[in-house]
Amino acid sequence: MVSYADSSEFNPSNDLDTTPHSIQAEQALLGALLYDNEVYHRISSIVDEKHFYNPVHQRIFETAARLIDSGKLADAIVLKNRFSKDETLVDIGGEQYLAELLLAAPSGATAVEYSKMIFDLSMRRELIRLGGDIEKAAADPENESDAREQISDAESSLYSLAEVGSVQTGFQTFKASMIKSIDMASAAYARDGNLSGISSGLIDMDRQLGGLHRSDLIILAGRPSMGKTSLATNIAFHIAKKFREEKTETGVSKAADGGRVGFFSLEMSSEQLATRVLAEQSGVPSHKIRRGDINATEYEHIRDSADDISNIPLHIDDTGGLSIGQLSARARRLKRMSGLDLIVVDYLQLLTGGKALKSSDGRVQEVSAITQGLKAIAKELDIPVLALAQLSRQVEQRDDKRPQLSDLRESGSIEQDADVVMFVFREEYYLSRAEPSEGTDEHMRWQEDMERLHGKAEVIVGKQRHGPIGTIKLSFNANITKFGNLLEDDRYDDQAH
Numbered sequence: 001m002v003s004y005a006d007s008s009e010f011n012p013s014n015d016l017d018t019t020p021h022s023i024q025a026e027q028a029l030l031g032a033l034l035y036d037n038e039v040y041h042r043i044s045s046i047v048d049e050k051h052f053y054n055p056v057h058q059r060i061f062e063t064a065a066r067l068i069d070s071g072k073l074a075d076a077i078v079l080k081n082r083f084s085k086d087e088t089l090v091d092i093g094g095e096q097y098l099a100e101l102l103l104a105a106p107s108g109a110t111a112v113e114y115s116k117m118i119f120d121l122s123m124r125r126e127l128i129r130l131g132g133d134i135e136k137a138a139a140d141p142e143n144e145s146d147a148r149e150q151i152s153d154a155e156s157s158l159y160s161l162a163e164v165g166s167v168q169t170g171f172q173t174f175k176a177s178m179i180k181s182i183d184m185a186s187a188a189y190a191r192d193g194n195l196s197g198i199s200s201g202l203i204d205m206d207r208q209l210g211g212l213h214r215s216d217l218i219i220l221a222g223r224p225s226m227g228k229t230s231l232a233t234n235i236a237f238h239i240a241k242k243f244r245e246e247k248t249e250t251g252v253s254k255a256a257d258g259g260r261v262g263f264f265s266l267e268m269s270s271e272q273l274a275t276r277v278l279a280e281q282s283g284v285p286s287h288k289i290r291r292g293d294i295n296a297t298e299y300e301h302i303r304d305s306a307d308d309i310s311n312i313p314l315h316i317d318d319t320g321g322l323s324i325g326q327l328s329a330r331a332r333r334l335k336r337m338s339g340l341d342l343i344v345v346d347y348l349q350l351l352t353g354g355k356a357l358k359s360s361d362g363r364v365q366e367v368s369a370i371t372q373g374l375k376a377i378a379k380e381l382d383i384p385v386l387a388l389a390q391l392s393r394q395v396e397q398r399d400d401k402r403p404q405l406s407d408l409r410e411s412g413s414i415e416q417d418a419d420v421v422m423f424v425f426r427e428e429y430y431l432s433r434a435e436p437s438e439g440t441d442e443h444m445r446w447q448e449d450m451e452r453l454h455g456k457a458e459v460i461v462g463k464q465r466h467g468p469i470g471t472i473k474l475s476f477n478a479n480i481t482k483f484g485n486l487l488e489d490d491r492y493d494d495q496a497h
Contacts, residue, residue, distance in 0.1 A: 020124040021053035022117060029114040030060055031105030034075050034098070039108045040068045043115040051122035059083075060098075076102045123161065130157055152325045155332060156380070198259050198342060198384065201238030203485045204472045208461055209420065212239075212342065212384040216465075217375040217417060219348075221389040221408055222424035223396070227457065228388045229268065229346050230276065230481035231424055235386065236261045236344050237277050240314035243341075259341025259383075260313035262334050264327060266350035270316040276481055277314075281305040285479040313338065323352045324373035328380075335381055343381075347388035348374065348414075368413035375417045389414060391423070401430050405462045421463040426476060428453040457483060 029047075033039050049062040063082055064074035072078075076098040083098070106114075134154045137143055145153070197211025212218060212235075222228045242258030265273050279286035282305040284298045294302070315334060322330075327345070334340050345351070353366035353373075371387075378385040391407045403423040408414045415421060431449055436442035457476040461469045475484040 019053070020121045020128070022121060023054060023057075025114045025117045025121075026052050026054060026057045027101055027104070028106050029111055029118060030057060030064075031101040031103075032108050032111045032114070033061070033064055034079070034102050035105040036108045037064075037068050037074055039111045040065060040074075042108075043111050046112070046115040047119050047122075051119050053121070053125070126161055130154070130161065133157075149325060152329045155329050198239055198255075199242070200235045201242075202235070202472070202474060202483065204474070205459060208467070208470055208472050209464065210467060212386065213419070213466065214382050214384060215379045216384045216419040217371070217378050218384055218386045218420040218422070219389050219408075219414055219418040220386060220422050220424065221391050221403065223391050223403070225429060226424040226426055227476060227481065227483065228424050230476075231459070231483050232344050232346060232386060232388055233263075233273060233276055233481075234280065234483050236263055236314060236342065237280065237309075237312070239342055240312040241309065243313050255339075255341050260339045261315065261342045261344065262331055262340050263314060263316045263344045263346070264322065264330075265316055265318045265346050266320055266322060267346055268318065270318040273316055273318070277309065278302060278305060279480045280482045281309055283480060286481065320350070321352060324370050327351065328373060328377050331377055331381060335383075340381060341383055343377065343383060343385045345374065345385065345387040347390060349390050364413065368417075371413050371417040375419075401425070401427075402458075402460060403462075415463065418463065419465045420461065423460040423462060425458045425460055426456075427458075428456065456486065 029043070033043075044065065047061075049058040049065070052058045052061055060079065060083075063079060067074035067078065079098055134150070134157075137145070137150055137153075138147075143150070197209065197213040197216075199206050199211050200209075220228055220232055239259045240261045243255060243260060244257040246256040263273065275286050275289055278284075279289055282289075282298070282301040284294060284302055288294050288298070289302065315338065317330060319326075331340065331343055348370055349367070351370045353369040374385050374387055389408060391403050395401050395403050395407050402425050405415050405421060407423075408421070428450065431446070431453060434446075436446050455475055455477065457474045459472040459474060461472065463469065473486045475486045476482070477484070
């Protein structure tokens with residue numbers, strides 16, 4: 001077999017080039033590919049043309065890959081016709097070069113190792129380029145970004161490189177996008193409930209939304225005491241509790257069910273949030289847990305529930321006053337270290353836009369930067385982001401207090417950037433504060449209405465890019481702040497639990 005290193009005329013690279021690369025490995029992989037096209041199916045998930053260092057090798061691999069994907073033969077003879085007028089290939093040997101690649105082809109069994117080497121060297125080159133960009137930005141006296149912002153940007157670039165092997169993915173063919181869509185539909189068909197997203201644990205919500213979709217920004221809004229945090233906590237806990245891990249064919253870990261959750265609690269402490277979860281799971285009201293006003297049986301329930309849920313992948317960050325940049329950096333770090341399938345932010349108006357956004361720009365512009373940042377996180381990490389939002393007081397001034405899109409504070413940017421906007425509404429809350437005088441006809445009607453509305457809640461879907469808007473009926477247990485499936489005529493049978 002010809003040794004690439006010993007053949008000077010067979011080396012289209014500058015030997016003095018110290019950039020990490022291996023022309024010999026690229027030649028070996030291309031030779032194996034031309035000798036046996038089946039090799040392509042073993043290495044296509046590891047490398048593509050952009051990972052090759054030599055531009056000619058990039059074109060050879062890209063052409064061969066296109067032929068094989070089309071079900072055609074890709075050998076030296078076919079490629080000879082394709083490259084007959086390629087001046088660059090002619091300069092390094094033309095047809096003879098393709099023949100030498102084929103004659104010197106190693107065993108196809110080594111192709112995977114060569115492809116891993118080529119990929120690794122490509123990543124090293126990207127690291128060098130990124131390092132140069134980081135150094136240049138830090139040394140530039142005209143750069144207005146402070147050090148923390150530059151660190152965040154650098155971390156984002158490094159995360160992208162680690163996740164997808166390329167800082168910029170650029171354009172994708174329609175075929176590649178369509179394959180992803182079909183894969184999503186296939187997974188939804190195979191999954192219980194035919195969900196294309198992560199199940200929220202609430203049957204009617206899943207039916208309306210199809211689950212929580214990757215790369216979506218989902219806004220859950222409401223007035224104080226409507227139960228926004230409770231509903232978000234219920235969903236986050238259900239997803240974390242259902243988490244089941246599996247390995248893909250390439251050895252990558254992914255969630256087969258449920259997911260790993262990052263909960264940014266900017267208003268409540270992690271202890272308060274954990275107490276709510278414990279109350280929901282044990283059935284003991286959270287105010288009794290906080291005061292220690294419990295009996296022996298309730299204590300046993302709390303202890304057993306704590307044992308059951310202590311190891312679920314629910315990560316809570318209760319740092320107040322986070323900027324959108326800090327939140328992004330922490331989310332990337334969590335995904336890199338532990339994995340991440342859902343982010344919950346409670347709530348978005350407590351985030352700041354960062355120092356880069358001047359106070360003179362106004363709160364509307366700052367909220368716009370925050371919502372754009374949350375949407376960017378959802379796309380970058382390829383996970384759903386569930387962000388809570390406060391509604392303006394104008395809701396209270398209407399007879400019908402069901403919220404609508406215009407009730408969102410700084411509503412323009414939130415409504416524009418969100419893929420889904422939902423409102424939590426509990427009519428029982430408002431009615432309980434409008435009790436007429438006892439002994440009157442109005443009081444009797446009020447009591448009847450209270451009985452009808454007791455323990456019921458609505459989630460109003462005011463916007464949804466992927467489907468229809470509508471109203472979701474839920475149950476609500478105020479003692480343990482738990483939302484659940486609303487059983488009507490036993491239509492869900494045993495699915496509700």
